[in-house]
Amino acid sequence: MKHLRLTSLGLALVALFTTAPTFANSWYEIELIAFSRTTDKSLKEQFEAPTAPLKTSNAMDLMRPLVQPAVADLIKAIPACAPTPAASDATAPAAVSAPVSTTTQQQIQQLLSEHQQTMQPVAAAPADSLDVQLDAEPVVASLYQLNFQNCQMEQWDADGQLISRALSAQELALQLPAPAQIPATFTGDGVERDNAYLVGPDGLQLKNLAYQLQREAGKQLLLHTAWRQPLVSGRNSRSHWYAGVYQNEAATETEQSIDLMQQVQQQLAAVQQGQSSLQLWYSPWQFDSLVQLRLGRFIQFDGTFYLRQLDDANQPAQIAVKQSARLTLGQIHYLDHPRLGVIIQVKRFTPPQETEAETL
Numbered sequence: 001m002k003h004l005r006l007t008s009l010g011l012a013l014v015a016l017f018t019t020a021p022t023f024a025n026s027w028y029e030i031e032l033i034a035f036s037r038t039t040d041k042s043l044k045e046q047f048e049a050p051t052a053p054l055k056t057s058n059a060m061d062l063m064r065p066l067v068q069p070a071v072a073d074l075i076k077a078i079p080a081c082a083p084t085p086a087a088s089d090a091t092a093p094a095a096v097s098a099p100v101s102t103t104t105q106q107q108i109q110q111l112l113s114e115h116q117q118t119m120q121p122v123a124a125a126p127a128d129s130l131d132v133q134l135d136a137e138p139v140v141a142s143l144y145q146l147n148f149q150n151c152q153m154e155q156w157d158a159d160g161q162l163i164s165r166a167l168s169a170q171e172l173a174l175q176l177p178a179p180a181q182i183p184a185t186f187t188g189d190g191v192e193r194d195n196a197y198l199v200g201p202d203g204l205q206l207k208n209l210a211y212q213l214q215r216e217a218g219k220q221l222l223l224h225t226a227w228r229q230p231l232v233s234g235r236n237s238r239s240h241w242y243a244g245v246y247q248n249e250a251a252t253e254t255e256q257s258i259d260l261m262q263q264v265q266q267q268l269a270a271v272q273q274g275q276s277s278l279q280l281w282y283s284p285w286q287f288d289s290l291v292q293l294r295l296g297r298f299i300q301f302d303g304t305f306y307l308r309q310l311d312d313a314n315q316p317a318q319i320a321v322k323q324s325a326r327l328t329l330g331q332i333h334y335l336d337h338p339r340l341g342v343i344i345q346v347k348r349f350t351p352p353q354e355t356e357a358e359t360l
Contacts, residue, residue, distance in 0.1 A: 027351055029199070031206055031226035032241065033343040034287060034305070038218035039312040043338055049316030050306050053282045054290045059238040062198050062227055067182055072172040074100070074108050081151035100148065108146060111174045112153070116143045178284070182243045185210070186225045192351060196229035196239075206332070206345065219341075222287040228349050231295040239293075244286025247308070281318050282306060299327040299346055307340050315339075 065073040075081040077100050144153040144165070152164040153171075190200025203226055204210075210224045223243035231237055283306050294300040305321040323335040327346050335342040 027228060027230050027349040028299075029203075029226060029228045029347045029349040030293070031204065031345045032223065032291070033206060033210055033213070033221070033341075034223045034241075034243070034289070035213050035341050036220045036222055036287070036307060036309075037339050037341065039309070039315075040338060041312075045338065047315050047319045047321075047339065050282045050318055050320040054240070054288060054304060054306065056238075056240040056290060059240040059290060060196055060229075061240045062188070062196060063182075063186065063225075063241065066186075066188065066198075068175050068178050070173055070175045071108055071111060071167065074104055074176075075151065075167075078148055078151055080149060105148060107176060111176065112146055112171055113143050115171060115174055178246045181245050182223075182285075184214075184221045184224055184243060186223060186243065188227075192353075196227055199226045199228060206343065209332075209343065213341075231293060231299075233295045235294070237293045237295075239291050240289070241291060242283070242285040242288045244308075247281065247284050247286075281308060283308075283318070293346070299329070301325045301327050301333070301344060303335070303342065305340055305342065309339065 142155045142157070144155045146152075146167070147154050147164075150164075151167070153167060154162060154164045157163055185201075185204070186198075187201045187204065188198025190203050191197065204224065205226070206224070210221060213219050214221045223241060225241065227239075229237065285306075286308050288306040290304045292302040294302075301324065303323045305323070307319045307321065308317065309315060309319060310317065319339055321337050321340050323337070323342060325333055325335060327333055327344065330345070330347050332343060332345045335344070
C-alpha cells in the first residue's frame with residue numbers, strides 16, 4: 001500500500017513538471033489604451049521631465065514596419081526578394097503577397113537614389129594650387145536602380161555593359177520618413193506568426209471603452225492597440241509604443257516661433273521653481289512609451305511614458321510618467337495620472353494550431 005502511495009506521488013510530480021513548461025511559455029494577448037487629459041490649473045503638483053531618451057535599442061517594435069518601414073520591409077511583397085524556402089518546405093504552398101504598388105516602388109527607388117548620391121565622392125582641388133580653377137562640368141555617375149523582377153540593383157557602365165549586384169545591408173536598412181501623425185487606433189493584419197504580431201481591427205476588445213474616452217471632454221485618445229506574443233516565465237519582455245503628432249525639423253516658421261515662445265516660458269517657470277533650466281524633447285512623438293512585462297506568479301507591468309504638452313507653461317514641455325502594477329489575467333487595469341491615463345488588459349491566447357492539435 002505504501003508503494004502505491006509513493007507511485008501516485010511520483011506520477012503527480014511527473015505530471016506537474018511536464019505541464020509547467022507549457023504554462024511558463026504561453027501566448028498572451030495584450031491590449032493597451034493611452035489618453036491625455038487637459039491641464040487642471042488648480043493642481044500644484046510639478047511633474048517630472050525626462051532626463052534621457054527611452055532605451056529602446058533592445059525593445060520589440062511592432063509599429064515601425066508600418067509607420068516608418070525600411071527597404072527590407074517594403075520589398076517583402078516582391079516575389080523575387082522573398083527568401084528561398086527550404087527543401088523540406090518545397091511542398092508547402094507559397095505565401096501570396098499583395099503586389100507592390102507603383103507608389104511604393106517610387107518610394108523605394110527614391111530612397112536608394114538619395115543614398116547613392118550621398119555616397120558619391122567629392123573631388124577637391126589641391127590646396128597649394130594657385131591656378132585659376134574653372135568650373136568643370138559636373139560628373140554625374142550612373143546610379144543603380146532596383147529591378148523589381150529579379151530584386152537586383154542594376155546600372156549600365158560606360159561600355160554599355162549591364163552591372164548587377166544585390167542590395168547592401170545599408171540599403172536594406174534605409175527608412176521612409178516618419179509620417180506627420182499616427183492614427184490613434186493602430187492595428188496590423190492580424191495574421192498569425194511565430195513571434196509577436198499586431199492584431200487586426202476586429203481583434204480590439206476594448207473598442208467601446210476607447211469610444212467613450214474620445215467623447216469625454218478634456219480627454220484625447222492617443223493610442224489604442226493590441227498585440228499577441230509569447231511570454232517566458234522569469235524573463236522581461238520590452239516593447240516600444242508611440243503615437244500622436246511627429247515634431248520634425250521641417251516645421252513651419254509660425255510653428256517654430258510658437259514653440260520657441262512656449263519653451264522660453266517653460267524655461268523661466270522651471271528656473272523659478274528650482275529645476276534645471278534646460279528642458280528638452282527626448283522623443284519626436286507626442287506620446288512615446290516603453291512597456292515591460294514579466295511573467296511569474298503574476299504579470300508585473302512597468303511602463304515609462306513621455307507625453308509632450310504645450311498648454312501649460314508651468315510644466316515641462318515633455319512630461320515623464322512611470323507606472324508599475326501587478327496585473328491579473330483578464331482584468332482591465334487603469335493606471336492614473338493627472339495628465340495621462342493608461343488602460344491595459346492581458347489575457348491568455350491560444351494559437352489556432354494549438355487548438356486544432358488538442359481536438360485531434
